[in-house]
Amino acid sequence: MANPTPHATVPATMSAMLLTGHGDIDRLVYRDDVPTPRPGPGEVLVGVTATAKNNTDRKAREGLYPVKKGEVTSFAMGGEPTLTFPRIQGADIAGRVVAVGEGVDAARIGERGLLDFNLYPDARRDINLTPDYYGHGADGGFAEYVVVPSDQFHHVPNPELEDAELAALGMCSYQTAYHMLTSAGVAAGERVLVSGASGGVGTALIQLCRILGATPYAVSQPEKAEALEALGAEAVIDRGELEGFAQRVLEATGGAPIDAVMDLVGGEMTDCFIDTMIQDMKARTSYPRLSIAGASGGNISEILWTRIYLYQVQIFGVSHGTRDEAEQLIAWIHSGKLKPVLHATFRLSELHQAERYFVSRGSNFLGKVVIVPDRQWEVHGAPFALAAPSSQQESRP
Numbered sequence: 001m002a003n004p005t006p007h008a009t010v011p012a013t014m015s016a017m018l019l020t021g022h023g024d025i026d027r028l029v030y031r032d033d034v035p036t037p038r039p040g041p042g043e044v045l046v047g048v049t050a051t052a053k054n055n056t057d058r059k060a061r062e063g064l065y066p067v068k069k070g071e072v073t074s075f076a077m078g079g080e081p082t083l084t085f086p087r088i089q090g091a092d093i094a095g096r097v098v099a100v101g102e103g104v105d106a107a108r109i110g111e112r113g114l115l116d117f118n119l120y121p122d123a124r125r126d127i128n129l130t131p132d133y134y135g136h137g138a139d140g141g142f143a144e145y146v147v148v149p150s151d152q153f154h155h156v157p158n159p160e161l162e163d164a165e166l167a168a169l170g171m172c173s174y175q176t177a178y179h180m181l182t183s184a185g186v187a188a189g190e191r192v193l194v195s196g197a198s199g200g201v202g203t204a205l206i207q208l209c210r211i212l213g214a215t216p217y218a219v220s221q222p223e224k225a226e227a228l229e230a231l232g233a234e235a236v237i238d239r240g241e242l243e244g245f246a247q248r249v250l251e252a253t254g255g256a257p258i259d260a261v262m263d264l265v266g267g268e269m270t271d272c273f274i275d276t277m278i279q280d281m282k283a284r285t286s287y288p289r290l291s292i293a294g295a296s297g298g299n300i301s302e303i304l305w306t307r308i309y310l311y312q313v314q315i316f317g318v319s320h321g322t323r324d325e326a327e328q329l330i331a332w333i334h335s336g337k338l339k340p341v342l343h344a345t346f347r348l349s350e351l352h353q354a355e356r357y358f359v360s361r362g363s364n365f366l367g368k369v370v371i372v373p374d375r376q377w378e379v380h381g382a383p384f385a386l387a388a389p390s391s392q393q394e395s396r397p
């Protein structure tokens, strides 16, 4: 492991991948003359060793966060879009503190940590009303260095976790997953249907259900069933065939109702998810609950409102989560309760290739793709590259 870089040796410029506008991957431009940021009061400068990719990188790049039909934009909960160009994307950052700003203890230099990716609007710990994040409203980790708030760069010494694995435990997936569960009030003993199960958020949901004492049923593809069961899924329901979906879920649960659905898919599947919960209302002990945080299968769902209100389906829209939730997740990482699901690493200069790979992924893909700065590659990237013997192309539960 490379020694931490002392402040004095931080170079004036760095390599970074700049997003230069909304559009295709040609809008991503690799440069090695980007000014290295300097930490302000209360901030730390992190030497990035690994940054996990998320779906949001592509969606923000393509402007796929409309709140009105036909819009090409990224989200702007505070009023104005915060994604301006050029922007360095990459939210789930692992690395080491290499310099500190005014008011931050210099003893933090050298500390290995993981970023809580949120640009929180205020200091409140239990609510986050205008979700925004590093890599969107401020520069992120597809670079050699990034400046972040000291209190959001959490020390994670755990020697059993390599940096790329730590990035794979990043908050974009894990905090969203946790907030989906807390929003729906998922409790021990409940049965939870997890869609998009093999993805970053889905694999986090499966693990978090188990931590909470709930039983996760995964919606995925048959080729991934073994790996998902090894991760903690009670059973895997094939998402390929919508006909008879609710019945197949009931077969998997032995006839018991699904208490809550974690919907990352949307489109026509959402109606099937509601079906699974309202099949037999007399068998239920709680209201049907649907947490929605993604739309991998389509941004529009046609649903009869009568099905929602007559069956009293409670719907929770979820984006990111709170400071308290991030800190709980860090505690679970410290105690080894959360395991990384790292699929592969790519060099920062090969981010275009990683983007293409991420979008056209094969059916054996589980978990996270992690980007490593070229200068850090041999230590932090090479052991997990696609071609490397230790690379986990199927799963790493």
Ligand SMILES: NC(=O)c1ccc[n+]([C@@H]2O[C@H](COP(=O)([O-])OP(=O)(O)OC[C@H]3O[C@@H](n4cnc5c(N)ncnc54)[C@H](OP(=O)(O)O)[C@@H]3O)[C@@H](O)[C@H]2O)c1
Pocket: 054, 055, 056, 059, 172, 173, 176, 195, 196, 197, 198, 199, 200, 201, 202, 219, 220, 221, 224, 239, 264, 265, 292, 293, 294, 295, 296, 297, 298, 318, 319, 320, 367
């Ligand atoms: N609201 C938030 O704060 C927040 C935060 C993070 C992510 N998200 C959103 O949540 C979703 C999942 O994110 P992620 O990072 O987990 O993505 P991911 O790693 O790309 O995983 C998405 C998974 O969804 C499934 N899927 C893909 N296309 C599908 C389709 N057409 N129909 C049904 N299932 C499909 C696949 O799993 P299987 O093959 O196992 O079915 C895939 O692995 C995305 O829409 C993302 O933008 C939202």
